[in-house]
Amino acid sequence: MFRFSKVAPVPSTPRRRPPLHFGRWLVTIVAAAAIAVPSTGFAQAALAAPMPSAAQAAPAASVTTPDFGPNVKIFDPSMPQSQIQAAVDAIATEQVNNEMGTQRYSLLFKPGTYGTVANPLVFQVGYYTEVAGLGASPRDVTITGHVDVYNRCLTADNCIALNNFWRSVSNLTINVAGGAECRASGNFWAVSQAAPMRRVNITGGNLTLMDYCTAGPQYASGGFIADSKTGFVINGSQQQFLVRDSSLGGWSNGVWNQVFAGTEGAPAQSFPDPTYTTLASNPSSREKPYLSIDTATNAYSVFVPSARTNSSGTTWEQGQTPGTAIPLSKFFLAKPSDSVQEINNQLARGQNLILTPGVYDVDRSITIKRPDTVVLGLGVATLTALNGAVPLTVADVKGVDIAGIMIDAGSVNSPALLRVGTTRAANGQARAHTNWSDPLDPTALQDVFFRIGGPHVGKATLALEVNSDNVILDDIWAWRADHGIGVGWTENTSDTGVVVNGDNVTATGLFSEHFQKYNVIWNGEKGKTIFFQNELPYDAPNQAAWQHDGVLGWAGYKVADSVKNHELWGGGSYIYTNVDPSIHATRGFEVPVTPGVRMHDLLTVQLGAGTLDHVINDTGAPVTSAAIGIPSFVVSF
Numbered sequence: 239m240f241r242f243s244k245v246a247p248v249p250s251t252p253r254r255r256p257p258l259h260f261g262r263w264l265v266t267i268v269a270a271a272a273i274a275v276p277s278t279g280f281a282q283a284a285l286a287a288p289m290p291s292a293a294q295a296a297p298a299a300s301v302t303t304p305d306f307g308p309n310v311k312i313f314d315p316s317m318p319q320s321q322i323q324a325a326v327d328a329i330a331t332e333q334v335n336n337e338m339g340t341q342r343y344s345l346l347f348k349p350g351t352y353g354t355v356a357n358p359l360v361f362q363v364g365y366y367t368e369v370a371g372l373g374a375s376p377r378d379v380t381i382t383g384h385v386d387v388y389n390r391c392l393t394a395d396n397c398i399a400l401n402n403f404w405r406s407v408s409n410l411t412i413n414v415a416g417g418a419e420c421r422a423s424g425n426f427w428a429v430s431q432a433a434p435m436r437r438v439n440i441t442g443g444n445l446t447l448m449d450y451c452t453a454g455p456q457y458a459s460g461g462f463i464a465d466s467k468t469g470f471v472i473n474g475s476q477q478q479f480l481v482r483d484s485s486l487g488g489w490s491n492g493v494w495n496q497v498f499a500g501t502e503g504a505p506a507q508s509f510p511d512p513t514y515t516t517l518a519s520n521p522s523s524r525e526k527p528y529l530s531i532d533t534a535t536n537a538y539s540v541f542v543p544s545a546r547t548n549s550s551g552t553t554w555e556q557g558q559t560p561g562t563a564i565p566l567s568k569f570f571l572a573k574p575s576d577s578v579q580e581i582n583n584q585l586a587r588g589q590n591l592i593l594t595p596g597v598y599d600v601d602r603s604i605t606i607k608r609p610d611t612v613v614l615g616l617g618v619a620t621l622t623a624l625n626g627a628v629p630l631t632v633a634d635v636k637g638v639d640i641a642g643i644m645i646d647a648g649s650v651n652s653p654a655l656l657r658v659g660t661t662r663a664a665n666g667q668a669r670a671h672t673n674w675s676d677p678l679d680p681t682a683l684q685d686v687f688f689r690i691g692g693p694h695v696g697k698a699t700l701a702l703e704v705n706s707d708n709v710i711l712d713d714i715w716a717w718r719a720d721h722g723i724g725v726g727w728t729e730n731t732s733d734t735g736v737v738v739n740g741d742n743v744t745a746t747g748l749f750s751e752h753f754q755k756y757n758v759i760w761n762g763e764k765g766k767t768i769f770f771q772n773e774l775p776y777d778a779p780n781q782a783a784w785q786h787d788g789v790l791g792w793a794g795y796k797v798a799d800s801v802k803n804h805e806l807w808g809g810g811s812y813i814y815t816n817v818d819p820s821i822h823a824t825r826g827f828e829v830p831v832t833p834g835v836r837m838h839d840l841l842t843v844q845l846g847a848g849t850l851d852h853v854i855n856d857t858g859a860p861v862t863s864a865a866i867g868i869p870s871f872v873v874s875f
Contacts, residue, residue, distance in 0.1 A: 306592075315352060322359065329367060342367075344367075354382075360386070363385060363405050365403070366617060369410075370407070377411055381412050406433065409438075412425050445472070448476060455475075456474075458476045461478075470488040480499070489504065489505050494843060521547065522744065524545040542562050570590070575599050585611065592614050606633060608636050609635040609638070612638075620644040623650075627648075630643075635679070635681075640684075643686055658702075659707055677708045685712075691722060693722060693723060700732065703843070711744070711748060712745075716735030718732045720776050736750050757792075772812065773814065793824075801829075805835075805838070809827065813848040842865060844862055854872055854875050
């Protein structure tokens with residue numbers, strides 16, 4: 239990412255130069271709109287007014303509303319807009335800077351229209367906040383106004399979106415209206431990793447992925463959009479972004495790694511100038527399940543979209559999204575106070591699982607044993623490992639869907655944080671591939687995020703282990719923390735972010751950062767990755783501590799030597815070894831040289847410290863401190 243560090247800079251921290259190639263078009267857009275850009279103080283003043291607490295502003299639930307817990311706020315278009323505005327503003331005030339906090343919120347809007355052009359509903363989305371419509375289609379809920387994410391101004395001259403993680407917006411229409419001065423130029427979604435936009439319909443104005451209304455440097459490092467329809471999109475300073483199965487009304491520019499799969503209106507393939515990787519279709523997808531309500535009966539259900547292959551465009555523009563509605567009676571609504579034993583008992587009875595907002599202490603595995611089980615988190619529900627537990631495991635069953643959760647390592651090392659499918663046989667031989675896997679009913683993980691360190695000390699050998707065949711990994715971020723609590727080479731220890739042992743696994747939006755060995759290891763056959771983003775660890779103390787088998791450092795993406803078929807489109811690996819800037823990594827990508835392993839549109843970048851000697855294997859020019867932020871490209875390998 240185009241950042242020296244996600245930590246707020248101290249005086250000795252070097253400053254990054256601006257991302258490339260976006261200044262000219264930004265001046266044009268602002269001038270054409272006749273927008274006066276406000277000072278940083280404008281944005282700060284907008285949040286300075288006293289707000290009621292989130293609890294005071296909560297809308298009253300009807301007697302038939304399910305018990306989603308106190309941190310799910312359900313809004314109805316019949317409510318006074320002033321009450322809705324007070325509630326969302328109170329939560330934003332609490333959460334906009336609450337990066338490592340424990341509060342979690344889900345803001346759910348029943349079908350109808352909220353706000354008007356004359357009186358728009360405009361609010362910010364902070365950390366651990368989910369904003370979602372409850373309709374069957376994104377067109378059933380319209381917010382006339384803004385649903386915004388702005389830069390965080392860590393100091394007066396350090397306003398960035400580099401740390402804008404762990405939030406989401408989904409299943410609604412944003413009819414862009416309102417906003418003062420510069421903020422009127424579009425709906426702002428200036429985010430980095432783990433901040434997905436899904437099933438969103440943007441009308442009436444631009445979508446901007448960069449916040450150009452504050453002081454600089456305005457860097458951003460996203461990101462993920464799926465199943466959405468937009469007008470013109472301002473990419474701006476976004477270093478990398480994936481848009482899949484969507485429809486765009488235009489795209490402004492590329493920086494390092496902009497990837498489009500099955501996206502109507504996407505820029506043409508042109509990597510590396512501009513840095514657009516464009517696939518006409520997306521080979522395999524399954525959209526995230528979502529909560530909806532029948533307004534006639536007030537009955538809630540969870541809609542599970544069907545899997546698609548070779549898809550393009552949204553699932554909803556031509557009619558109802560194909561899939562299955564599961565009544566809420568088939569779900570156990572878990573609270574953080576519920577024991578793992580109770581959750582497992584409910585799963586054993588055949589229930590699906592909704593994790594309501596909060597942080598769950600998990601001292602033994604939550605085990606998914608039934609095919610087609612749905613696990614849906616609300617408000618970035620978070621599982622924290624205790625005593626070295628593996629918080630979530632999936633048996634050798636097909637069609638499981640796990641979505642919208644985060645899993646944190648605990649202070650005692652866990653062998654993994656999420657394990658999909660059983661491990662290898664006890665004799666060390668590969669397990670048999672049996673008929674429990676089905677490519678027509680794949681297991682899917684959507685918006686599943688992992689942390690080792692950050693809110694507290696965390697240790698895990700690896701974050702995600704995929705042993706099953708026919709799995710879709712859709713917007714995965716495995717993060718060994720580079721800032722927060724319990725951060726250091728010997729503190730938040732973790733070897734690898736993602737290990738894939740299964741065959742026919744497809745990753746769309748795979749982010750893995752700062753792990754101490756390979757960030758990703760791919761052992762399975764016929765794997766596909768569309769968009770990969772990686773930063774190598776910042777904090778290796780010296781070269782001796784970070785090398786193996788005569789190789790300097792560890793590659794960000796490793797395909798096992800035994801693999802015969804694998805393909806990747808649009809991958810970036812970045813280096814910033816600020817503890818010892820003299821450190822080298824031999825390569826960003828490491829793969830066997832065989833006809834069936836094909837890698838497209840790769841790059842490496844140096845972010846201010848360290849050297850990456852090659853892009854892939856021994857191919858590609860080095861990136862060094864002589865050209866900070868200037869990529870080295872390999873178009874095809």
